[in-house]
Amino acid sequence: MIRHGADPTSGATEAQSPPVTAGDPAPAAGFGARLTAPLLMGSLLNPLNTTMISTALVAIGHSFGIGAADTAWLISVLYLASAVAQPVLGKLADTLGPRRVFLAGLVVVIASGLVGALAPGFGTLIVSRLLLGIGTSAAYPAAMAVLRDESRRLGRPTPRPVLARLSFAALGSAAVGPALGGLLVSVVGWRGIFAVNVPIALLALGAALLWVPADPPRGAAAGGNVPKLSLDPLGTGLFTAALTVLVFFLLDLADPRWWLLAPFGVLTAALVRWQLRTPQPFIDIRMLANNGPLLRTYARHGLGYLLIYCVMYGFTQWLEEARGFSPGHTGLLMLPMSVTALVCSLLGARTKGLRGPLTLAALLLTVGAGILAFLSGDTPLAVLLLAGACFGAPQGLIGTSNQAAVQAHAPPESIGAAAGLQRTAQYIGAITASSLIALAYADGTSDAGLHLMAAVSVVLAVLLTVLTLTDRALRART
Incomplete structure (x- = not known):
């Protein structure tokens, strides 16, 4: 763990990476197109799915005979899953390795896209959006961790333009989401907005397998200061439960369910107490x-x-x-x-x-x-x-x-x-x-x-x- 008071911008050089040998990739290749391409493809999936659904809600409602109040859950469930899953999967990327988490997230996206495209009922669509929120949430924190490891290997900070590409991918995909969703609904029906995740995730998966470097040993990646595995399942569970209760409270401020603040307070207090006591907190x-x-x-x-x-x-x-x-x-x-x-x-x-x-x-x-x-x-x-x-x-x-x-x-x-x-x-x-x-x-x-x-x-x-x-x-x- 970085020392309190240390220069926060010097993380790329505090822990020395292993020396580059003749068989290793050339350091000059760092942050190149091959490394960033799969990271960008994976990172665009979450914002794309947050906006693409907007032009399909009416068609989905007509297909299953439900109203706007029910179809709104297709939006809320992805927000909820993403809000909870992003830090959880980020923690997994730090402890298990970002490449592993990135690849696993893409596999979940492929499965969720197929589930949504073949959904026989509205409940299955909810499950698909839940899985989409979880799977797509792996890409951004894992990508940041991949860039962190590459920064260590090269001994220099991640260039701002590389970070800008991640931001650009998110903004661009969110911007084109409604138009793409409308096109898919018009051409192939609402199931197309779920199916389109499959080819994008497959491309990102293949590129990641080819071009994203294998995860370094996590002890070495963290400068030898962090154990190889420190997942803190209790802390993760308490965080997930507290955030879920908070989100359900925020979802309806027009008719606030004040009683939800009581379990949120209890869960938050338990989370803080546990995080202060455990040696490797979430x-x-x-x-x-x-x-x-x-x-x-x-x-x-x-x-x-x-x-x-x-x-x-x-x-x-x-x-x-x-x-x-x-x-x-x-x-x-x-x-x-x-x-x-x-x-x-x-x-x-x-x-x-x-x-x-x-x-x-x-x-x-x-x-x-x-x-x-x-x-x-x-x-x-x-x-x-x-x-x-x-x-x-x-x-x-x-x-x-x-x-x-x-x-x-x-x-x-x-x-x-x-x-x-x-x-x-x-x-x-x-x-x-x-x-x-x-x-x-x-x-x-x-x-x-x-x-x-x-x-x-x-x-x-x-x-x-x-x-x-x-x-x-x-x-x-x-």
């Missing part, structure tokens, strides 16, 4: 308590994506139901958001610092939320496009910069679990955003509901700006 509470920069990164990431998801779902819903745009026209109106997110993801990778991109992102979120507060039925089209763009740029900057911050501040031997917790913060933000939207539109989608959501977003965006400007750890260059 979540190192002491490390997090002494690692303010990492905790603040999680807070910024979750809060930033809460605001972004409010626009993704709340603004688009207002465009369709209050302004009367068709789904196709709404997709076109949101195109500036997707394009600016992709462009800013690449631009953010070209900067050496973290404070500048994150501050700009927070300010743009504030401006964008302010614009939403004044929209109405006769707002010019250009203003609607500007509002989407104001939220697209932060999406790219936040994704890339916070990813680099996790790489810089997390203990090198725990980067998989740390990356998983980053995604957990993002999904909690998404789930909270959906509940805030439900509160704002409790009496129907209207200008007043949009303005209420925007007012809350302005307050949260100002808070995010303050958190960013006051974080001294962001002064460091990466």
